[in-house]
Structure formats: structure tokens, C-alpha cells
Amino acid sequence: MPDTAVASSAPPRRARGAADKAARRQAILVAAGDLFDEAGGELPSVDQVARRAGLAKGTVYLYFGAKEEMFLALLTAELRDWFESFSAMLNDDANTTNDARPLANAMVADLGGRRKMLRLAVQCHGTLERQVAEEAVLGFKQVTASGLAELGGLVENRISGVVRGEGPTLLLQVYALIVGLWQLAEPARSARAMVDRPEFSNLRPDFEHALTGGLVAILQGALDS
Amino acid sequence: MPDTAVASSAPPRRARGAADKAARRQAILVAAGDLFDEAGGELPSVDQVARRAGLAKGTVYLYFGAKEEMFLALLTAELRDWFESFSAMLNDDANTTNDARPLANAMVADLGGRRKMLRLAVQCHGTLERQVAEEAVLGFKQVTASGLAELGGLVENRISGVVRGEGPTLLLQVYALIVGLWQLAEPARSARAMVDRPEFSNLRPDFEHALTGGLVAILQGALDS
Amino acid sequence: MPDTAVASSAPPRRARGAADKAARRQAILVAAGDLFDEAGGELPSVDQVARRAGLAKGTVYLYFGAKEEMFLALLTAELRDWFESFSAMLNDDANTTNDARPLANAMVADLGGRRKMLRLAVQCHGTLERQVAEEAVLGFKQVTASGLAELGGLVENRISGVVRGEGPTLLLQVYALIVGLWQLAEPARSARAMVDRPEFSNLRPDFEHALTGGLVAILQGALDS
Amino acid sequence: MPDTAVASSAPPRRARGAADKAARRQAILVAAGDLFDEAGGELPSVDQVARRAGLAKGTVYLYFGAKEEMFLALLTAELRDWFESFSAMLNDDANTTNDARPLANAMVADLGGRRKMLRLAVQCHGTLERQVAEEAVLGFKQVTASGLAELGGLVENRISGVVRGEGPTLLLQVYALIVGLWQLAEPARSARAMVDRPEFSNLRPDFEHALTGGLVAILQGALDS
DNA sequence: AATGAATGAGCATTCATTCAT
């Protein structure tokens, strides 16, 4: 697979083949993601992204119809990855006993390395989706939907007590809890100092603590029913 | 004293007394909230708000230091109201049996009329807090923190099984689930049509269904422990 | 003269007599001047001035038709004072020998305590006059003109060599040199650090040195002719 | 190569080469300068400048980081030009006899066509410098400083009596006198009518008369020492 | 006379997107 090997090197001056184009598209996404993360979850400008990717602003628009699509694609990729990871966890017998705690713990641990996904989720569900053309949301929705369906089925199979057809709902609950807690747990820079004051300590939830508790409750609720 | 009686009507041309000023401030908030809601959760411009309130742009800045403060104040009020409502539910014996369902149902029903609060929550936690001066977040945080503390105590008292000190955490889980699910359940205009397609049906969660399930799980988890 | 004695105390709640009004007007001017100086030569807002004077914004407009008038009046007063001081110098025989240096030195020393006047002069001649109603400039021009005429006559009498009728011209030259040099010598905050670099040393003139030299030249020129 | 020949005409729709870009930058400066002059020394809005140059507002910001930079660049150019002209005068033997009058006359005549420079100088030294980022002042300061150094040396060489090292000081005196007198001589529109009244005749100095006298004095002072 | 609430004109700046080259 020479293509794969080359894909990771610098993209060529002109991306002609499909592989080249995919590589360039990927390079843009990487640049966008890095900048997004470095900015603490703030969307970088298209120009910044292009420069970071070593390209011109206009080039970005050859690969993405709009700025928001870029980040939607980014979240799509992050979600896909998370889905896989989650899938693996569900397939691990150690996580699917009658005790929800192992799975919850595994999930929380796994999310520890997914700050970018969490930040993107906050942006996308809160703001981004509003500003994108209908078609642009399509890819995102497709991946999400199919992932949800697949994972939902897995959930129904592996977690006893989950009623047939309720798998996706349970996943949505889980995802909502994760993203919702993350929003509360990662306040903006300006609020950072404030919530560190003792009188506001209960406003800055310990993300992991609260999340673990919530996940256990939701998962255990399914197991018990 | 007809004046006192009509205090809730339109404030006088010039708000001199504290009551008049409060009324005017309130009128601005109402205008802002209505426009926000009408725009489907998009922040209106200050000028729009002023015009809707029958005032000039500059006048708004006599009552709010910045645009974002306005909406933070709005959410503060909405939250305060919700806290009260929630408090009443918790104090209702019918909601604090060993079955979490009555409380969950009550909460979901109550939230049905709080679309504005939910939309504001999405905006504030996702975007607004990032853009406001530290002092401006203070009032918001104070109300939230004290409400959380108070409600948290109530939760610990009224819901058996909630460990002392874990009340606020449970509330955060609940709040996160609510806001998180709302984000997923209220796609932007552009995505509205899309998720109505059958193949995406599982992406447009039935907010009430998923929320009820999640709340029951979290609350029941506490009751059972 | 009880009035004079009272005039310097806090102005009464309501200024009724002419003396009271003058005192209040004076208080406003003092507040304006102090704030102007504290701000490094930046015009304070009317609100700031009013508050500093312990008055409401609107009250300022009972005494001055426009913000700029205030500062024009301020400069008028400063100039009047300087004129007097200058007059005294001219009347001092020690300053009116055939050597211009004593007078130049005296002037420079005197200007050392007139930073406010210099800053005002820069503002007024450069910007303020443009923005004031015609009538408002009247008082300023009157004082300036009469002072110039009077001082000009004195100059013609006391400085040998000054042709009859050229006294005011000489004064204008002197005044222009002073204000012009001051502008160059007091760069804005942002440029302060820069001109302190060695490579720009010649851009930050030693105000006193350059001014003394210039004054001596102009005055001596008259003496010699 | 017709293109090269018409380089000074309107730049192409899109300025790609460095020359085109310089031409466009120049076109913006010309537009800004003309508007500034037409407005009697008032800064036009960026939008006005852009429209006059046949461009969109945003385009201006491709060539200047901020509005003030534009006018600083304008003064820089004007000063550079004046420096050259001044330099030529100094190199002219007819201007460097023991009589300062020829040089003074030449300078005054030369300044007659530099109204734009004088108005800009008033704005820049009085207001503009205060509002610009430090880096933006750099270019201006550099040109000024180097011009001052160069001209200062020339002055020392060509005007007998100027002590080594005092050339720049003398130039500053000259520049200050010029700008200072201009400020006094060009009252704002509103004051124009007023100073034409006979009683204020001495306030509206004959710029050329007073300037000539002052320059002669300063220059002669050097020659005589 | 004094107040201070209300007004609203005025403007620089950013940045996603387009399209000529």
C-alpha cells in the first residue's frame, strides 16, 4: 500500500488523484482541529486554518463548502472514532456484567483523551448546525445515524435489560449527559477564575466524578429493568 | 394609587424611581427573550431588542453593560423560576416516593413550557459565557450556585439514597442531561427537514421520551442506592 | 467681601446669585482641567467632569453650551494667567536688556509649571476649535486678541528693535514655537517607549533646550534689528 | 510594454504584483489625502476613503492595518517629500549666504503648496499618534528620524554657525514654528468668519508674514552665533 | 436650577466567501 504511506507525508503541490485529494482534505482537517484545540474550543478563522495547512484560503473552499462543514466533518471523524472505541468496550465481556461500573469507568477513561471531540460537540450541537446548509449536515447526520443504529443494536445485545429499539435512545441519553456535563465543566476562560472561588465550587463539577455517576445510573437503570 | 396598580404595565416615558427602572429593565428582557425565541434561539441584535422594547439602542446600555449580559440575566431569571418550580416538585410528597417516575414526569411536563430557558441554556453554556466580562458572569453564577446549593440540600433531604453532599452533583447530572438532550432534539432550521426523513428518525430523539427515561434512570439510581 | 470668601467653599445646592453661578462654573472648570491633566491631555467625557464636580451631567450644560466650550474657557483662563505672568517678565528690567537670554530663560522656567496650558493649547488649536459653534469661540478669541494686543504693545515698548505693529506677530511666533515644540516633545503614551530608543533620540527633543534656543533666536532677532 | 508605461494609471482589478499593490496602496493614500483636504483637515471615514478609491471598505484593510496608519503613512510621504525639497534648498548656495532671508523666503514659498502636509502634521502630532498601535508609528518615526538626522547634518554643514549636533534641534525649532503657526493661522471653518472681523485681525496672522519673520530669526540666530 | 434618563448618530473592524488570474 504505497498510497497509505505517502498519504501521511506532505501533500503534493497539486492534488490530482483521489488519494491526493483525500490527503489534502485530511491535512486541512488536522490543521483545523489543532487550531480549534489550541484556541480552547474557539473556531479559528478560515485563513488561519489554511495557513496552518500550508495552503491558501481559497483552497480550503475546494474541499469544504463552508467553514462550518469543516468542523462538522471533524466532529464526524471524532465521533466515528469514538463509536469504534465504544463498540470495543461493549464487546468486552468485562464491561457487560450486571455491574454498570466497569463500563462507565472505561467510558470515562476513554473520554479523557477526547477533549477535542467534546469541544467540537459543544460547538456543533450548540451553534454550528444552525449555520450550515442542509446538504452539509447530511454527511454528519448519516454517520451519526448509522453509528447510532449500529451501536444501539450492540447495546441492546450486550446490555441486558435494554429493550429492543431503545438502544439508540440510551445512547442519546449517554451522549447528552457527556456533552452537557462537559459544557458545565469547561467554562470559558473568563469564568475560569470565578468558578475556582470556593463559593462557586459546586458550579465547577468534577467532570469525571459527575459523569461516572450519571453513566452508572443510566446504564444500571437499563441493567436493572 | 392607580400607579402602583399598573406597575406591571408599560413604564413611564422616563423611569426615575427604582421600581420604574426595574420595570424598564424587565421590559427590555422581555423584548430580548421574545426576539430570541422568535429567531429560534439566535441572538437578536441590540438594536432589534431596543426597538422591540420601544427604546433607543443607547437606552439598553443604561440597563445592561453589554449585550451578552442581557441574555445572561435572562437565563438567570429563567433558571431562578425553574429552580422554584423544581423545588415545589421536590416538596411534593407525591414526587418523592420510591418510584422516580412521578418526579421525572413532572419535570418533563414542566420543561415543556420552558423552551426559552432551554434555548438560552444552550447559548449561554456554549457561547455566551465565553464572551462576557468576568463581573457580568457573577450574578449568573451566584444565582446558579445558590440555587444549586439550596436545591441540592432539598434533594438530599427528599430523595432517599442521595448521599449527603451529592445533591448538587445529581442536579448537575440532571441539568446536563436536559440541556444535552435539548441540543440534540432541537436541530437548527436547516436540519429540521432532514431529520424528519425516516432514515434519520433515530437522530431526532423524542425529547420527552428520552428525557423521561434518562431522568428516571438518574433519579432511580439515587433512590436505589 | 464675604462673597469672595464663600466662593471658594463648596458651591451651594442651587446657585442663585451671580457669584454662586460663577463659583459653580469655576468648579466645573477645575474638575475638567484636573481630569484633562490626569488623562495626560485627553478630553474627559462630560459625565466624568460632572461627577468630579459633584454635579449631574445636565448641569454642566447650564454653564457651558458644549463640551468644547468648557475647554476653550479653560484655555482662556490659562492663557490669561500666562499673559499676566509674561507681562510681569516684560516689565522686569532684568529681562529686557540687549541680551535675550534672561527673558527666554524666565519664560522657559515659567512654562515649566504650565503643562495644563500647553496640553490644552495643543488640543484647542488642533482640534477643539473645529468643533465649536462660532459664538463659543468668541470669548476665547476676545481674550486672546486683547491679550495679544496689550502684550504686543508691551513688547514693542520693552524690547528694543521690535517695530511698531509687529509686537503681536512676535508673540504669535513665540506662542507657535512653544506649542509646536510641546507637541513634538510630548508624544502620546504609545509613542513614548519608542522615542526613548536611542535611534529615535533626536525625535524626542529636550523641550527646554530647544525652546530656549528658539526663543533666544526670535527675541534676539528683534533686539538686533 | 504598454503596461509599464501606464503604471501610474489605475491599477488593475486585482493587484497581484508588488508594483500593482504599491500602486493600489498609493491610490488609497491619494483618495484619503484628497478627502482629508476637502474636509478642511478632518479625517474622513474609512468607508469614504474606500469609495473614493473605487474599492470596498475591507480592501483598505488589506493595505493598512488601521485607519490611523493610513494618515500616518500619508504624512510620512509628505514629510519625505518636504525633506527632499528642503534638502535641495540647503544645497543651493543662494540660500546659504550670511543672510537668512533667501532661505526663509524659499521655505515659505515652498510651504505654500504643502497645505496637506501642514494639516496632516497638526492632526498627527495632536491626535493621531495617540491612537495608533506602537508598531504603526514605527515607520513614521523612522522616516522622520532619519530625515531629521540627514537634514540636520546638512544644516550643520551648510549653515555656518550651527554647532555640530545642534542641526536636528534647529530643524525641530523650524518645524515646530511652522506647524504651530499653521495651527493658529488656519482656524476652523466656524472661526473663519469671526477672525475676519477687524477687531480680531491680529489673531489671524498672515501665516507667510509671521513664518518668514520667525524663520529668519531662527536661521539668522544660527548664522550670527 | 438641577437632574439623569433617553436619545441615536456615527464608525472601525472582521472575516466568510467569491472569483479573476
Next chain:
DNA sequence: CATGAATGAATGCTCATTCAT
């Protein structure tokens, strides 16, 4: 394919001034 110059919509905020009280 790539570029990057050009576009221009969009808007929060200040503050001098007015005038109802």
C-alpha cells in the same frame, strides 16, 4: 487545481446633547 485579492454585510458600543420631571 491553487491562489489570494477583493468584497461588503453586519453590529456593538460610546457619548454629546436634550428635555421631562
